[in-house]
Amino acid sequence: MKALLLRDLRLAVRAGGGFGLALAFFLIVTMLVPFAVGSDSQTLARIAPGTLWLGALLACLLSLERLFALDYEDGSLDILATAPIPLEGAVIAKAAAHWLTTGLPLTLAAPVLGVLLHLPGPGYGVLMLGLALGTPALSMIGAFGAALTVGLKRGGLLLSLIVLPLYVPTLIFGADAASRAAMGQGASTPLLLLGAVTLGCLALLPFAAAAALRVNLR
């Protein structure tokens, strides 16, 4: 599993690997918001938590299609399925690599973009904490969607349609936690629920994704 994680990280930073793509997309989407809604700082402050979460979610979606499709095309997935590591382990390793190359950079970049959107001071810590808690669920759900659509040509759009509804709980609790904190209220309840969603995804979805992969490899 470690070998697979390291290989995926190495592939991501090599030419054409797509590292930084999600981050740049997040940056641009968030910078477009003030152009769309105007630069009134009060309006921006009010919508900042939701906008940042939505941007992070869409950025996460960008690189999901490649998660299994590339390995499927070059035959690596067949070999991985017959390799000593269980397919569930391979799914976890690939989802972890996806999180390290998208979710983690997004979490670290979010406060910088928060400044751009006039996010009120108390919101920063909870925003980062929420993203750190929530983005692993985004990667894991995405891995499940990618496993479902792995054999399809141009499965990207279908993948988005499958995955986005499943992102709703994470989005609701994440954005709610950040906006409560920004308004000076306690945010521990949505944060706990956010963590619960993530833990549930991490516990169940590797098995679902591995089962979907086995069906698609037949």
Added chain:
Amino acid sequence: MLILRGPNGVGKTTLLRTLAGLQPAAGGTLNWPADDMAYASHADGIKATLSARENLAFWAGIYGAGDPENALETFGLTPLAGRAAGTLSAGQRRRLGLARLVLSHRPVWLCDEPTVSLDAEHTEVFANAVRAHCAKGGAAVLATHIDLGLTGETLDLTPFAAAAAQATQTETPGFDEAFL
């Protein structure tokens, strides 16, 4: 050593994938754990942006065994070890894919047309690798169209395919067919 023969589409790949545990068998049992199989398909499982050595080192890590340098040496890839796999020729990539079998240390090799795009010299190198593997007590199932000069049993799949086709014709349409 078992050599599978038969025209295109007769089911050589299907048989190999079933043996590898990638597909469920329609009938019969397989008295061999799937963990003993090393499967080499048409696709070589090579990442273009990694070097030849990195590709093999990754698979060695996955199998938890094997020496990439030794595997590179067996297929004469040592001079190319540092090159990105994407810049290798088709035959060189194939040799890299076959080198993975050597380092997998698994007793049964399942090879799907292993000699495609190999030149005569390296076909011989591969045949020698299979001989060495079998001499060490291993087994190999090869689907191939050319004569590798290997002594082993040959299984022609054509009669089985004909029997299977007949069986399907007499069978009532299954659940799946209703949707197709």
